[in-house]
Amino acid sequence: MSPTTTEIGLREVLLALIAELLGEKALERGGIVLEAPPRADFGDYSSNAALLLAQHAGTAPRALAQRLGEALAQRLGGQLDHYEIAGPGFLNLFLADQWHHAALWQVLSEGERFGGGQASCPERIVVEFVSANPTGPMHVGHARNAAYGDALARVLAFHGHTISREFYVNDAGTQIHKLGASVIALMQGREVPEDGYHGEYMHALADSVKAQLADSPQAQVEPRNVGTVAVSLLLRTMRQSLDRFGVHFDHWAYESELHGGHPSAVDQVLGVLEQHGHTYSKDGALWLKTTDFGDDKDRVLVRSGGEHTYFASDIAYHQDKRERGFDRQIDVWGADHHGYVARMKAAYQALGGDSDELEMLTMQLVHLVRSGERAQMSKRAGEFVTLEELIAEIGVDAARWFLLSRSHDTTVDLDLDLAREQSSDNPVYYVQYAHARIASVLQKVGSERVGRTLEATPPGRAGAEQPLEAAERALVKKLLAFPAEVGEAAARRGPHRLTAYALELAQAFTAFYRDCRVVGAEPATVESTRIALCVACQSTIARCLDLLGVSAPREM
């Protein structure tokens, strides 16, 4: 099959022509795009190449566009219907139905791989996300973090990278002591200390800890010990919740392990920093000179009392990830951590790392909206909406979809009423419904007929001469946009783009379904083309939903 059949292929042809006409150097000028223009009368694809290269070529933009157009028309032959020069020098391409047919079969021939594996430079990437403190249940903010981190990991993996998902467990330090003290207080029927953990879940937790430690009364009064038991119980439920949410981790990294051994990982990393002269002592504490690397003040690593700060553990954890050989580290953090980015990047450089290899993405807040009113989450224990409650109320699919439909750096309003609605007003149901509808159509067609269509070799794929309906062309083009969407979603760390794309694709299919009957279409070649469209569209919708972690039901 000719490489000119896909959107990407077209771009390659165009670039090759430019190199031939103007020399390789012309391509060094970036920004040349070939994209679906905003209006249909600007053609199927449009390029700004002439605008950008006119100066280099020493000709007027429109004249250069004309040259490119002529050369392209010669190269593409019957696949190009015609081209136009528009505005200041845009080259607009109007592709023939023959091209659309070829492109559709190209999509089908790629099968499961369609849109994936395009990363030009595959990397080993560790994505650390959620990492909720194991001192209480996860709330809606964690749900967003989980949905985002997981979808990002899926997108990056599909794009061609090797991904490890990690959850960093803060199971050391004073908070565990506090948790233990709080549980002990409850077990003994006392009030929870002022600075302890309150909240409804603590009572059930205390009961569970008590049951676990029933046969060792002494162990029930040691805060650190009780805290550790409580953490393991909480972690178990967190893991279960995440499991139900469709989020799985490859590795659970425990902060406590960074403190074990002689010397511990933390001690070792402090040694490295000291050795490179990035630390100093002041007021009895050990400081890291993060200001040398762009932070606005230096940070404490070891407090004057001798305890390590959380920061010190975190540096050790990032060093550990470096030593495990990842090319890139992505941390997905809560909104309240954004002030932490500069110091962590500084520390990473102090370790000898390249700060570009470390990306810290901070998630903005989630507001729940119910009956048009914002249900603010309170930080006060016990009043937040938990991940479990969110799943119970709107289900995993809707929860993930809505949490993922916005960019991670903007606050999101989650409308619980809309999310729960099972109608076309609800985007997630609309997309799933399109998928189920295709499954139904294909079932009506029959697997034997579908198989016959897909197995036909190119010459047997008659129908390439059949003119296409507008809705068919539009659907082919929407399908072809998928690889670029995946590429953008991966490059910009923005899986939310795929929710928008999935909706557009579902809309394109629905328009096609309205205008073009599939089952029994005459002649058989037309039916074959439509079956092919259904198959390609179904698998692309399914792929999109899978990348988002949303199910793609075959019937609804």
Next chain:
RNA sequence: GCGCUCGUAGCUCAGCUGGAUAGAGCAUCGGACUUCUAAUCCGAGGGUCGCAGGUUCGAAUCCUGCCGGGCGCGCCA
């Protein structure tokens, strides 16, 4: 006060490494149902892209200032 971030339709948000008449969903209004799943579809209205300058052939997009919202500024985690 300092730092980061956001400000786009009535609402929630895309678009932001500069491109043509700024998009989607919801809401509103007007239409369509002897269908391959109506859990649907078609159409319409709705915008000084916070404000003001600057850069240029061209700015929602880049730069500066201002206004407004959010978050963070500990030898807490």
